[in-house]
Amino acid sequence: MQIKKFTAPTLKEATEMMKEELGGDAIILGTRVIEGDRKFNAKKMFEITAGADEIIKKNSGKNNEMKKESKNIYEKEIDGINKKIFNSSNRTTGSEIESAASEPKPEHQFKSEKLDKKIKEYSDLLLERDIQKPIVKEIVKHLDNYSGLVEEKNLESYLLSSLSSMVTTKEFKVKKGKTVKIALVGPTGVGKTTCIAKLAVISKIIHKLKVGLITIDTFRLGAIDQLRIFSEISDIEMAAAYEPGDMKKLLNKFSDKDIVFIDTVGRSQRNSDNLSKIKEYLDVAKVDDVMLVVSAATAPRTLNDISTKFKVFDYKSVIFTKADEAASYGAILNLSYNFNTPITFITNGQVIPDDILAVSSEYIANLIFSGKLY
Ligand SMILES: Nc1nc2c(ncn2[C@@H]2O[C@H](COP(=O)(O)OP(=O)(O)OP(=O)(O)O)[C@@H](O)[C@H]2O)c(=O)[nH]1
Ligand SMILES: [Mg+2]
Structure with a gap:
């Protein structure tokens, strides 16, 4: 599949460019209005992203070079989407919450006032982010349990891992063979x-x-x-x-x-x-x-x-x-x-x-x- 973008002052022209280059079987993947181009004396331009199994138009060497370059760009784009959609990793499961909670509490629980203040600031921030009160309380309790380990400088990463341990995600995977x-x-x-x-x-x-x-x-x-x-x-x-x-x-x-x-x-x-x-x-x-x-x-x-x-x-x-x-x-x-x-x-x-x-x-x-x- 070849992916290409076509821009023109009208949607009709962009579609014609697409058809000329990719043929009638091209699939339109997206259209959007972008900023105008002085070259065309146009206030706005239309951009079509389209894909086809093969590019039909025969071009000169220079154009082919350009094509190769743009193909690389769009292949990279598609690769990016691919990674975003299907390859996300390090998913957290509920078991991590359990194992974290069952770790022994450190013996020396020292909490500076400064740290307390910082935890309070963060808990206010979480409320502002619309996390429900009981959940914020739980997160603060989690941080308290680790007060011997938590310092001001690593508080943010503890907080982030607390948040991440409370959300589960699931990968979207489909195998060929069965509908x-x-x-x-x-x-x-x-x-x-x-x-x-x-x-x-x-x-x-x-x-x-x-x-x-x-x-x-x-x-x-x-x-x-x-x-x-x-x-x-x-x-x-x-x-x-x-x-x-x-x-x-x-x-x-x-x-x-x-x-x-x-x-x-x-x-x-x-x-x-x-x-x-x-x-x-x-x-x-x-x-x-x-x-x-x-x-x-x-x-x-x-x-x-x-x-x-x-x-x-x-x-x-x-x-x-x-x-x-x-x-x-x-x-x-x-x-x-x-x-x-x-x-x-x-x-x-x-x-x-x-x-x-x-x-x-x-x-x-x-x-x-x-x-x-x-
Ligand atoms: N800003 C924004 N708009 C979105 C997003 N997803 C869909 N829309 C827009 O939301 C509107 C409704 O989208 P649809 O996909 O028709 O919603 P639906 O749930 O199928 O609607 P019904 O079938 O009527 O219940 C459209 O204008 C979409 O373009 C998104 O992630 N962000
Ligand atoms: Mg619908």
């Missing part, structure tokens, strides 16, 4: 469909998996079209299920796929009847995995309610979307810790497929502590 059916559920408008589009492109392009998409969102106006347009530009097959009974037939149709993503209709957690209707589809499909999708910008109490009510789906992990819109990230730890649920991904923007990160517990600890995404 894995993954459903994304969650409240309205949190980014379920966008997330599926990101995961589908990455699964197809980077992991060379055969991907199928099924939507059961035949309720919201325009929902099927949203996925259909994506399906057309990414050349990933999709189908819509209008009733639970359709699921069997559609899954048979996709029996050659390595992975099938099931997009569900966004529903309020407070309407259990609507949630039960979605569940009927997933039960017929006998899904292998359910991921709960929630926005990182959701109020803590609402997030707690969502995580509780969506338990009817027996979700195995959580995707936090819209991290770019959130003012703090303590909610990620609250949810993972209180519901003993791992986090798989964080999404940080609307661009498909770039704006998604596979996260490690260390990454989340840093994110919460610094309050910054990068």
Whole structure:
């Protein structure tokens, strides 16, 4: 797969450039508006990132050199995404919390006033980051247990390892051979469909998996079209299920796929009847995995309610979307810790497929502590 970017003053021109160079089978991976270019006397330019199995246009030696260079850049970009999405390591498990807690308390517990003050400052910071009070108390207790070892200069790293030991993460892995059916559920408008589009492109392009998409969102106006347009530009097959009974037939149709993503209709957690209707589809499909999708910008109490009510789906992990819109990230730890649920991904923007990160517990600890995404 060759990946290239095309920029032009209009989307039409950029598309034509893409077609000329990559042919009609090119897959559009993303479009965005960028700053204008004086050369074209344009206030804004359109950029298309596209991929194709081979570059068609024959170019001069110089152009070929440029192509080689840009190919290297985009291969590196894709490699970067690949690493972000699938190779995150050093995941923390609950057992680390246990082993840390069972270590003997040091005999000499000396705590300077200065250190106390610093711990207080940090505990205020964690509250500001929206970590719930009881969890902050626990972290402070953890630090107190190690007061003989903790000094002002290493307090920050103790704090970070405490935070990281309280969050679990899970790697997203799919093996070829058997069709894995993954459903994304969650409240309205949190980014379920966008997330599926990101995961589908990455699964197809980077992991060379055969991907199928099924939507059961035949309720919201325009929902099927949203996925259909994506399906057309990414050349990933999709189908819509209008009733639970359709699921069997559609899954048979996709029996050659390595992975099938099931997009569900966004529903309020407070309407259990609507949630039960979605569940009927997933039960017929006998899904292998359910991921709960929630926005990182959701109020803590609402997030707690969502995580509780969506338990009817027996979700195995959580995707936090819209991290770019959130003012703090303590909610990620609250949810993972209180519901003993791992986090798989964080999404940080609307661009498909770039704006998604596979996260490690260390990454989340840093994110919460610094309050910054990068
Ligand atoms: N800022 C930001 N916007 C996002 C992100 N993910 C999705 N969105 C935007 O959120 C809006 C809703 O996204 P969808 O993917 O349609 O959400 P959904 O959960 O499928 O919505 P329903 O199916 O109606 O429940 C769109 O405008 C997306 O571009 C993200 O990580 N950051
Ligand atoms: Mg949707």
